[in-house]
Amino acid sequence: MPPADVPPRRASPPEEDFILEVEGLHKEFPLPRGLTGTLRRRPRKAVHAVDGISFDLRRGEILALVGESGCGKTTTALTLMGLITADEGTIRFNGQDVTHLGERAGDRPRASIAQVNGRMYRKEPSVFPAITMKRLRRQMQMVFQDPYESLNPRATVLESVAEPLEVHAVTRSREEKLARVRQALEDAGLSPAEAFMSRRPHELSGGQRQRVVIAGALVLEPVLLIADEPVSMLDVSIRAEILNLLDELRARRGISILYITHDLATAAYFTDRIAVMYLGRIAEIGPTRRVLAHPQHPYTRALLSVIPVPNPRMRRQRIILGGETPNPVDLPGGCRFHPRCPLAFDDCARTDPPLILVGAEHQAACLLADPG
């Protein structure tokens, strides 16, 4: 363990250690003002979906991004995948800035629209990248939440899993394609692969469908997998097998995984680090064991206390936060958690606490957090 005063990130390890580095990522979605609003020149409002988050992901690491609905976890994932453009901040993949990649070769890099003090301006990308977003997606793939909706019901498993190979024109011959698909299916735990290739989604169970979706992501041999709530639609008895599969993929292929979930309990099982998000910011980030054993942010503590424990002998006091996550349009001043925080005091309404180091690699954004 490094001494506590060394910043956890940027203790200048070689860049190659990180597969993904995100810094100061912002994304907001402007709301329509309506006719009266436009005529009266009311300031344009926006949903602050992601409001300045930074984190990184090491090679072969599994990081959980945890939070309630509307906290910005999925927006973060979509921004990383280049499916929506970031307003501000940089995303580095393999040490290369990929924030503003164009979709196809020859495309202008995408500029973004940013807003400062109510004025909109066009932000030109800082780099002219050599690769395209499409090319980049060979190396990072995403698994979505609902295996019932993310497969084409009329395509066979073979067709679904082979599609990325065709889109990216990776394989030259049919044999090569078949071999890649077979490998991907078996890596996703569908074995023997031949038995599944000609089936259609309705002939598969929920767990098998999610495995097919994962195989479709694996077939391009990505180095980074973004899994957005991959088990929340699945029955409890098959959740474990999908989570164990993700853990196994990391062990076998050295793949890095960003696991997005609202469920701290599943994250606890197989992730290395946890980042807890609240209203577009990271409230606390640190090694999984540490965050679970010594949560520093009151929000993390509350989240942990309400997770039901499957043991009736351990019924305990829950810290139930009143109300729901506030609307990310009108963010509260000061600490954004203070209106719901059981420990809030005067200063919390005024000061927006930055993430500070509270232990080895463990940071929390709270005025009460104990440094060191």
Add this chain to the structure above:
Amino acid sequence: MGVADPQPPLLEVRHLSTHYVTDEGVFRAVDDLSFRVMKGESMGLVGESGCGKTTAMLSLLRLLPAAGRIVSGEVLLEGRDLMALDEAEMRALRWDRLSMIFQGAMNALNPVRSVGDQIGEALVIHGLAPGLGAAAPRVGELLEMVGIPRSREAHFPHQYSGGMRQRAMIAMALACSPQVVIADEPTTALDVMIQAQILELLERLQRELGLAVILVTHDLSVVAELCHSVLVMYGGALAEYSNVDRIFNDPRHPYTRLLLSAFPDLSRPEGKLISIPGHPPRLNDLPPGCRFAPRCPQAFDRCRLESPSPRLVEPGHWVACHLYEEAALDAAG
């Protein structure tokens, strides 16, 4: 059968079987299910999707879809057999004595009528108020009971958040002060914090109103937090039935054991998640012996030939498994 109690049960279900008759054959969705619920007790009904939980509950209310048939069994509510009532009597009793919070019901609110009106309607239909106007005080009271301010009564469902809509559904289920409330996956689509709020609400209402609650869920940890007794269903039949402490700390049925180990438990994060291999049986094509035998790590010859019926292995603890023999009769208490 029940979890040993001297007073008569509020709700007693005896040998209930419900089948769906379809073109693809007969689906034996509920097979010989028996349990009892006391006043003020909450029972968890647990099992994987498609194991017959919801069908069993719809059978109690006699609200099965057209293909559903209650083949046999008795449902005694305060001593009256619901299966013997005619439709008019059943309609009078439904909601009044026995109500249900349906799965995904928070999305079933009528979008063009205010929430207050929709709750008031239930009161008017059951003759508890002559008109919507007269129902207003009770509607306000019901909303406050579930933690929604009276002032939100005139609002429409789209002005409510998911958690509030679920609260409104609970208020609606409680409109006629029923004795038994069946909550089918009441928190499944909700965030953990909202889930905790709803569970706390159910717990409080149960304590204050002396309600009996049947909580239908696939989430064992919710059951551990809230319920007194637990019935584990597998493939339409009872697998294990006992009080909550025995189910979690001394489970006997191999399925219950596997289900528990498949569940992430924050209190022991070092543990490994174990998945249950295979799939639940198709209810129109059940295996000849025990339904769990094809997936059971402890199955032996008898399991593949003979279907085990529930046996009392100790007072108040029923297990349907050939690994256990009926306990001595005097223990049945």
